Amino acid sequence: MLHDISHDATTDDGPVVAASREQLARQEAIKQIGRRRRFWISTAFSLVGMILLTAIWAITEYHNAGGWPTGGFSQSSGIHDVWNCWIIYPLIAWVLLTVAHGWSVYAHKPISEREIQREIERQGGTPR
Secondary structure, eight states: OOOOOOOOOSSSSSSHHHHHHHHHHHHHHHHHHHHHHHHHHHHHHHHHHHHHHHHHHHHHHHHTTTOOOTOOOOOOOOOOEEETTTTTTHHHHHHHHHHHHHHHTOOOOOOOHHHHHHHHHHHTTOOO
């Protein structure tokens, strides 16, 4: 039931409610710090993975094309001095996923009491 929410300030116990809100704010801050740390750790590990993938791609293309890409890049493999440019697809996907993950972490906001009340009203419940 929604009236059991611990940050509902309908009681007359002022100091208890203030301490409870402080504790909830502290817990939310700890969660956000954890989300940010996990974001940076996962970004660092995936960056290392992308560097390894790019190195494997470069070694393979160097071997397949018989040298550096003096003839440019193309979509086909095995042409002398021409490298296949497939590496851009995982790089683009990695950048987009990292940006989306970062946005979800840094744009994360806790649910406010105003949003809760608005949703209750929208669903046809009784407002406070």
